[in-house]
Amino acid sequence: MEMLKRKLNLLPTKPGVYLMKDSSDKIIYIGKAKVLKNRVRSYFTGSHDQKTQKLVSQIHDFEYILTSSEVEALLLECNLIKKYNPQYNIMLKDDKTYPYLLITSEKHPRIVVTRKINKKTGKYFGPYPNATAAREAARLLNRLLPLRKCNNIPGKSCLYYHLGQCLGPCINTIHPEEYSDTIEKASNFLRGNQKSVIAWLEERMGRAAESLQFEAAKEYRDLISDLKKISEKQNITLNDFRNRDIVSYAFDQNLISIQVFSFRQGMLVTREGFIFPYYTEPEEGFISFLVQYYSNNSIIPDEICTPEISSSSIQDLLPLTVPKRAKIKELIDLATSNAEISLKEKIELEGEKIEELEFALEGLQELLNIRSTQVIEAFDISGLSGTNVVGGMVQFVYGKPSRSNYRKYNIPVLENNNDDTAYLKHVISRRYTRLKQEQSPLPDLILVDGGKGQVKAVRTSLKELQLNIPVAGMVKNEKHETRSLVSSNGRELILDLKPETFRLIQRIQDEVHRFAITFHRQQRLKNMISSELDGIPGVGPKRKRLLLRHFQSLEGIKNASVDELIKIGLPLGTANEIFNFFRNSK
Numbered sequence: 001m002e003m004l005k006r007k008l009n010l011l012p013t014k015p016g017v018y019l020m021k022d023s024s025d026k027i028i029y030i031g032k033a034k035v036l037k038n039r040v041r042s043y044f045t046g047s048h049d050q051k052t053q054k055l056v057s058q059i060h061d062f063e064y065i066l067t068s069s070e071v072e073a074l075l076l077e078c079n080l081i082k083k084y085n086p087q088y089n090i091m092l093k094d095d096k097t098y099p100y101l102l103i104t105s106e107k108h109p110r111i112v113v114t115r116k117i118n119k120k121t122g123k124y125f126g127p128y129p130n131a132t133a134a135r136e137a138a139r140l141l142n143r144l145l146p147l148r149k150c151n152n153i154p155g156k157s158c159l160y161y162h163l164g165q166c167l168g169p170c171i172n173t174i175h176p177e178e179y180s181d182t183i184e185k186a187s188n189f190l191r192g193n194q195k196s197v198i199a200w201l202e203e204r205m206g207r208a209a210e211s212l213q214f215e216a217a218k219e220y221r222d223l224i225s226d227l228k229k230i231s232e233k234q235n236i237t238l239n240d241f242r243n244r245d246i247v248s249y250a251f252d253q254n255l256i257s258i259q260v261f262s263f264r265q266g267m268l269v270t271r272e273g274f275i276f277p278y279y280t281e282p283e284e285g286f287i288s289f290l291v292q293y294y295s296n297n298s299i300i301p302d303e304i305c306t307p308e309i310s311s312s313s314i315q316d317l318l319p320l321t322v323p324k325r326a327k328i329k330e331l332i333d334l335a336t337s338n339a340e341i342s343l344k345e346k347i348e349l350e351g352e353k354i355e356e357l358e359f360a361l362e363g364l365q366e367l368l369n370i371r372s373t374q375v376i377e378a379f380d381i382s383g384l385s386g387t388n389v390v391g392g393m394v395q396f397v398y399g400k401p402s403r404s405n406y407r408k409y410n411i412p413v414l415e416n417n418n419d420d421t422a423y424l425k426h427v428i429s430r431r432y433t434r435l436k437q438e439q440s441p442l443p444d445l446i447l448v449d450g451g452k453g454q455v456k457a458v459r460t461s462l463k464e465l466q467l468n469i470p471v472a473g474m475v476k477n478e479k480h481e482t483r484s485l486v487s488s489n490g491r492e493l494i495l496d497l498k499p500e501t502f503r504l505i506q507r508i509q510d511e512v513h514r515f516a517i518t519f520h521r522q523q524r525l526k527n528m529i530s531s532e533l534d535g536i537p538g539v540g541p542k543r544k545r546l547l548l549r550h551f552q553s554l555e556g557i558k559n560a561s562v563d564e565l566i567k568i569g570l571p572l573g574t575a576n577e578i579f580n581f582f583r584n585s586k
Contacts, residue, residue, distance in 0.1 A: 007062065008044060011037040015073045016066040017080060020088075023060045029088040030080050031280060032073040032288075034313075036064055039280075049253050051277050055088050058404055070313040078291045088279060089288075099134040101125045101141075103186055108148045108169040109179055111141050111186065125190035125264075141189060144201070144223055145182045198224055240266060243301040246328070247290065248335035250343050251282040257343035258289055259335040262301070273342050287314050294318055307332060356500050357399035363501035364445075367485065367493050370470045372444040374398060377431075378474070378512040379458075380449040381411075381423045382520035389413075390523055391427035392516030395443070399504055401511060407431065408519045421457035424448060428461040436465060446471045447505075449512060452490045459488060474509040482506040533557075536581050538574035546570075547578075558582045 016036045020029040020043075033039030043056050067073040081089045104110050105122040113134045117124060142149060146167045149160045153170050160166040167174050189197045205220035246261040260272045278285030286306075291314065294300050305323045314320060323329050361373045376396045383389030391409035395402045409427045428446075435442055446462075446469050448454045455473040462469055472493075473486035482505055485493040495502035533539050533547070550568045551557045557578070565575035 004044070004059075004061070008037075008041050011040055011064070012066065013037045014066050015068075015070045016064050017073050017076045018062055018064045019080070019084075020055070020059045020086075021061045021063070022058045025061070027084045027086050028058055029055060029086050029279065030077055030084065032070070032077040034070045034073075036066075040064070051254050052279050055279055070311075071316045074287070074291055074313055074317065077288065078295050081292065082295075088277075101134055101138055101190060103183060103190075106148075107176060108153065108167075108174060109183060110148045110151075111138050111145075113138050123187065125187075137190070140223065141186050143219075144189075144197070145186055147179070147182060147186070242266065242303060244303045244305060244328075245301050246305050246331045246335050248307055248332050248339055249282070249286050249289075250336060250339040251278070251285075252343065252347065255343060255346065256282055256285045256289075257339040257346070258286065259338045259342070260293070261331060261335050264301075271338070273338070275342060275346050283309060283311065287311060290314060290318060290320075305332060307336070357504070360498075360500035360504035361399055363498035364504065367495075367498065367501065368445070368470060368472055368487055370445060375441070375443045376445045376447060376508065377443040378447040378449070378508050379424065379427060379431075380512040380516040381420050381427070382513075382516040383411075383423070388520060388524045389423055390516060390520045391423065392512055392519055393427070393431060394508070394512045394515050396508055406515060408515075410523065420450070421453050424450075424454055425457045425461040428458050429465065432462065432465050432467055432469075436467070442467065442469055444470070447508060447512075448473050449476075449509060449516075451475050451486050455486050455488065455490065474505055476509070482509050533578075537577050538571070539578065543570065543574070 013035050015032075015034050017030060017032050018036060018040050019027050020031075022028050031039065040062060043052075043059065048056060065076065067076055099113050099115050100117065101124070102112050102114050102121065103123045103125075104112065105120075109122070141147075143165060146165055148169060149166055150158065155170065157168050157171050158166070161168040161171070167178065185197055185200065201220050201224050205217050205224065208214075208217040208220060242263070244263045246263070247258065249256055249258045251257065254277060255275055256278045258274045260274075261268060262270045262272075274289065276285075287309065290304070290306075294304070300318065302319065304318055304320050305328055306320055308322050309315075309320065323332055364373050365371070374397065377393055378396070379391060379393050381389065381391050389411045391411055393407040393409070395405040397405075409430060411423050411426055414422050414426065432442070434440075446458060448458055448471070451473050455471050458471045462471070471488050474482060475484045475486055475492065477483040482495075482502070484495055485505065487493055495505065533544050539547075546568060547557050551560060560579070562572075562575045562579045565578055566572060570578070
């Protein structure tokens with residue numbers, strides 16, 4: 001903390017990006033600031049809400065990068081978030097490329113679905129909310145209009161020509177101007193002017209019926225029906241045919257909810273919603289979202305309509321406007337209303353989860369006859385025939401995992417190397433001896449993966465430390481699934497009548513088992529690699545960790561070239577030593 005204070009005093013009063021790191025030097029949050037000194041210091045001064053306190057409690061260090069302007073900081077923030085994927089940042093991982101419809105500018109034009117934009121190849125319409133919608137529109141137009149269907153013109157006529165759905169450039173000489181009326185109708189349809197196309201079809205249907213061409217009349221009737229269905233789906237329209245996004249947000253003290261309405265050629269084609277925690281001002285969270293969202297999209301619309309934004313930096317990056325027209329203002333209000341409803345639903349669902357957790361914890365208290373289950377610590381031992389034996393501890397606070405308080409324990413070889421209870425006593429002794437020495441708070445309940453033997457071992461260890469903490473064992477059935485609890489006095493407690501409590505115990509048991517066995521596998525792999533790498537000149541513990549982290553396996557290290565070893569930061573001499581060592585041993 002003393003080091004952090006000194007670094008805070010040295011912060012410059014310039015714009016830039018800051019990177020918060022945890023105790024393992026991992027980047028957990030990235031933010032931008034107009035004045036770095038003010039923004040970064042704000043995390044360590046004054047009071048914060050619960051979510052920000054959680055972030056701050058994990059900050060052990062920070063870095064910063066100066067930029068020449070706030071706009072540059074905004075772009076750099078977006079790029080760094082994509083690169084490092086920090087735990088506490090908004091992440092929009094799905095880089096979108098929406099499908100478009102293209103009327104090609106070829107001599108004999110076609111209508112095709114594409115995700116790539118090259119304006120030299122023809123007229124583009126869209127984007128469409130999904131590929132199915134785009135293909136459906138293309139199918140309708142190809143049934144409706146006699147444009148070319150084949151990729152390469154064949155030497156003879158095909159079925160489409162005989163059905164009247166193609167002019168037949170394969171057997172007829174078609175001049176480009178003959179396509180102009182057809183292309184105009186297709187363009188009108190794709191711009192949302194379906195009424196004129198429907199009127200034209202109704203006229204042709206009437207003529208077909210009068211001349212007793214009932215099959216053709218039925219085909220026109222089906223086309224009209226399909227077109228009307230599309231018109232009904234797109235009941236929110238704007239008459240200026242612009243590509244426009246309506247984006248608004250709502251927030252409470254913990255979460256921000258954002259809605260994006262996408263209009264293409266004046267029609268609402270899709271709506272997307274996002275909800276996530278924010279750690280700055282709500283407007284800052286909204287701005288960060290906009291930069292990431294539109295950097296992920298291949299095409300930025302002509303206009304992005306938002307509520308009033310006080311910061312001008314983003315307006316240098318995106319075509320943002322605050323709507324003045326009544327119709328657009330109404331759509332902003334509609335997006336805001338949708339954001340508020342989504343946020344309310346999220347809060348209510350979270351409330352239901354909290355209520356279920358309260359029932360679960362109350363049920364656990366009743367079963368074990370204890371006063372509190374606010375903090376639960378659970379232990380599991382993992383090993384293989386007495387080798388690489390490790391212990392894992394997970395902590396649940398108010399029924400939720402508190403991952404920053406998880407602990408791993410390497411266990412030395414004991415006399416009876418197949419006695420799980422001895423290993424468990426060892427881990428319990430280490431954990432609570434330390435808490436006693438530090439005068440740290442003790443848990444309300446200790447859970448262990450096992451039955452009477454494990455419970456007895458924990459109680460013995462606690463008694464030696466003169467501690468009185470309730471203990472229970474989590475018992476599995478023959479299928480290795482949670483079955484029941486064993487209390488401190490060795491009595492088995494069935495969980496059938498308390499389903500919420502059963503689900504909570506199941507989650508805790510699965511989590512502590514996952515955590516312990518993952519650590520055990522990591523240690524086995526590490527020891528296998530370490531033993532192989534021992535004795536190679538220039539390879540110490542730090543470089544062993546580097547090699548393991550990058551190549552993931554001993555086989556990966558063995559097969560690495562000298563260039564690959566140098567790329568991860570090893571000097572040429574050490575890279576040659578590793579390369580030659582494994583080649584000679586082969």
